[in-house]
Amino acid sequence: MQAQEDFEGGEGEGVEGADERRMRAAIRAAREAAGRGEVPVGAVVVGGDGKVLAVAGNRTRADCDPTAHAEIVALREAARRAGNYRLTGAVVYSTIEPCAMCAGALVQARVRRLVYGAPDARAGAVRSIFRICDESSLNHRMELTAGVLEEECRALMQEFFRERRQRRDE
Numbered sequence: 001m002q003a004q005e006d007f008e009g010g011e012g013e014g015v016e017g018a019d020e021r022r023m024r025a026a027i028r029a030a031r032e033a034a035g036r037g038e039v040p041v042g043a044v045v046v047g048g049d050g051k052v053l054a055v056a057g058n059r060t061r062a063d064c065d066p067t068a069h070a071e072i073v074a075l076r077e078a079a080r081r082a083g084n085y086r087l088t089g090a091v092v093y094s095t096i097e098p099c100a101m102c103a104g105a106l107v108q109a110r111v112r113r114l115v116y117g118a119p120d121a122r123a124g125a126v127r128s129i130f131r132i133c134d135e136s137s138l139n140h141r142m143e144l145t146a147g148v149l150e151e152e153c154r155a156l157m158q159e160f161f162r163e164r165r166q167r168r169d170e
């Protein structure tokens, strides 16, 4: 089903290889966000044709916007580029399990599949706290893949919050 989705990585890369490659792009966006003092979360949206529509990191501080999570920023850009508020064939990659707001936005966009790195035990709304992305009453269910490059995604967050605590203690 996903064989034709992505040839950029060369033949034989497979879905797992493509997932890791996209997640690495999301991790780079998360690192850039950290460099701006943002919580390091990154997201990538890939269209149904396998082309990258958007890459974004968190921008809540830069934009002074509580809704400017990486996933929302990336979905907005992807929808603009696609010229459609529905992203029915799209796959979204996020370094961290999306929160309730972002999971709701993924449902609104009718995203086909969500891939994320590390779970978020405090705010995750895909499996940890709520299960918004495969809630049958919402009339849209997406495929879910968790744990892609999980350690790297988690380490980014841990590093960021450790450094922030240290600065506060100094």
Ligand SMILES: [Zn+2]
Residues within 6 Å of the ligand: 069, 071, 098, 099, 100, 101, 102, 103
């Ligand atoms: Zn969010």
